[in-house]
Amino acid sequence: MQRTTGDKVEVWQDSHPMVALSFSQLIELLEVHFHVQVMEHDYECLSAWNGKSGNGIFVCTKKAVA
Numbered sequence: 393m394q395r396t397t398g399d400k401v402e403v404w405q406d407s408h409p410m411v412a413l414s415f416s417q418l419i420e421l422l423e424v425h426f427h428v429q430v431m432e433h434d435y436e437c438l439s440a441w442n443g444k445s446g447n448g449i450f451v452c453t454k455k456a457v458a
Contacts, residue, residue: 393447395435407446415441415448426452 393406422428429451430441441448
């Protein structure tokens with residue numbers, strides 16, 4: 393993670409070992425019933441998840457029932 397405020401730059405590794413699922417596992421579970429978009433954040437903006445970052449926000453919309 394990196395955050396820049398004025399001329400101050402802070403860099404740190406952010407991880408949370410208490411997470412029981414990987415992003416890939418969570419996506420697989422959610423996709424059964426939802427359209428899933430994964431975004432990442434860097435405290436400045438949201439962007440498409442790069443497939444590597446541990447900072448994710450999951451945006452899901454329910455699939456239409458057939």
